[in-house]
Amino acid sequence: MKISPSILAADFSCLYQEISRVEGEADSLHFDIMDGHFVPNLTFGPGLVASLRKKVNLPFNVHLMVDNPQEWISPFVDAGADLITVHLETCRHLDRLVTVIKEKGTKVGVALNPATSLQELEYVVSEVDIVLAMTVNPGFGSQSFLFSVIPKIRDLREIIKKRRLSLEIEVDGGINEDTAARAIEAGASILVAGTAVFGASDPGKAILRLKNS
Numbered sequence: 124m125k126i127s128p129s130i131l132a133a134d135f136s137c138l139y140q141e142i143s144r145v146e147g148e149a150d151s152l153h154f155d156i157m158d159g160h161f162v163p164n165l166t167f168g169p170g171l172v173a174s175l176r177k178k179v180n181l182p183f184n185v186h187l188m189v190d191n192p193q194e195w196i197s198p199f200v201d202a203g204a205d206l207i208t209v210h211l212e213t214c215r216h217l218d219r220l221v222t223v224i225k226e227k228g229t230k231v232g233v234a235l236n237p238a239t240s241l242q243e244l245e246y247v248v249s250e251v252d253i254v255l256a257m258t259v260n261p262g263f264g265s266q267s268f269l270f271s272v273i274p275k276i277r278d279l280r281e282i283i284k285k286r287r288l289s290l291e292i293e294v295d296g297g298i299n300e301d302t303a304a305r306a307i308e309a310g311a312s313i314l315v316a317g318t319a320v321f322g323a324s325d326p327g328k329a330i331l332r333l334k335n336s
């Protein structure tokens with residue numbers, strides 16, 4: 124299982140130092156891009172990703188919580204994203220967008236809000252690298268894990284088995300040592316963690332604790 128720390132929970136006044144503390148243990152770095160429309164919060168854009176790209180060696184996973192995600196693919200690819208995850212709820216032409224991202228040589232993920240069903244993924248799931256099951260309603264860090272999403276993670280694991288797909292299941296929101304175990308047991312293989320990592324006194328050790336839980 125892999126841990127992807129979300130920099131949303133880091134101290135922005137010393138962001139690079141914060142990231143250096145997890146570079147040894149993290150498997151990738153998670154960037155939460157929020158536009159104040161799809162979600163009621165604003166974060167940062169491709170400029171920040173590009174400036175960190177010059178200093179950090181981890182794979183960069185960009186989680187787009189924005190309306191009109193098609194307008195933001197090229198800027199984030201150019202900024203150095205290794206994986207771009209778009210929300211199903213924001214895509215009118217999901218198949219087209221998945222193709223556009225893959226053609227740029229970038230991995231592609233599709234995220235689902237807690238209330239969104241797996242059904243609409245049926246004919247596109249074989250084309251994606253990651254399905255991200257949100258375990259909080261997107262927009263903020265430090266929210267509580269929604270256990271109602273566990274059956275969706277199990278169902279997706281079943282679909283992967285039945286159709287022999289190679290995609291990974293990622294979960295995002297409210298991950299701590301207790302909920303990490305529940306998500307993994309249900310079938311997730313990548314955990315995004317903000318508060319549990321950057322809120323800890325030693326973020327590197329916090330990642331190892333999550334992995335051992």
Ligand code: DX5
Nearest residue numbers: 129261262264265297317318
């Ligand atoms: C929520 C974001 C998450 C958030 C997770 O909209 O997508 O990535 O940073 O934060 P924690 O781990 O604190 O719930």
Ligand code: ZN
Nearest residue numbers: 155186295315
């Ligand atoms: Zn996220």
